[in-house]
Amino acid sequence: MCNKAPQQRRVAPPFRAGYRQRRTLGYSCSVITSQAKLIFGVDMEMESRIFSVTEYIRPSDGEPIRSVVLETKDSAVVVWHAHPGQEITAHVHPDGQDTWTVISGEAEYYQGGGKVAHLKAGDIAIAKPGQVHGALNTSPVPFVFVSVVASGNAGFALAEK
Template identity: 35%
Template sequence: METMLNRRLFRIEEVSQFCEQEGKKTIFYETPKTAGAVWCLKPGQSVFTHAHTTSDDLWIVLKGTGTFFPEPGKEVTITKGDMVISYPGEQHGMKNTGDEDFVFVGVAGPMPMDLICFDDE
């Protein structure tokens, strides 16, 4: 029988998954209000540039160094310990430009969350 603690406590190493072909997103919880996911990227892999019209999207970098794309033509270096918030309508995407794996947790809401995709640069 699952206890309340099992539904509330997650371990990064248990929800982190990598894929050799592309960055891997693993949703580890979803409620009517928010959702959480772990993104795992090998060097050179990326998260496509996108936005959400009504949801905030908070990224918390746990490992690695990458390049964040906050708007067309702009790049910002992000690394372990950084937190990046994208508000509704704001473009966001990133690429692992470092030499090691890149891992971040994303928390977004409110739900449901739409997705507006942009051409990757």
């Protein structure tokens, strides 16, 4: 709303005839932004809303790296990178859902009870609260995915594959 050219109204203070002040729906952009910050806890003018997955990829020769994009009380958005043969250990989030969107590579996706599904680029896997999930990169290229866990305090516990 603040980026659009707002309608301009003429305001003529006694000391400066012809003075113009830009307003949007009767509120200045700084007032709208301040109210959004109070309501949502986010500075809408300063906070980026678009992220590049490639900027968050953190290859590691040890365990796969969890690179945090954004973490709030409502959710955690992270990018995972697993080299061929690396594993994201089976686990659960007792109080939250974990949604994976696969960007590249392939993996065997653990679902608990010995059940496994095959994931590939373009797939979305959803683990509801308490459902086992994890993965083993079975492809010759890195397995990269974006994970969104909601709520932000979903908890974490290791689990059997």
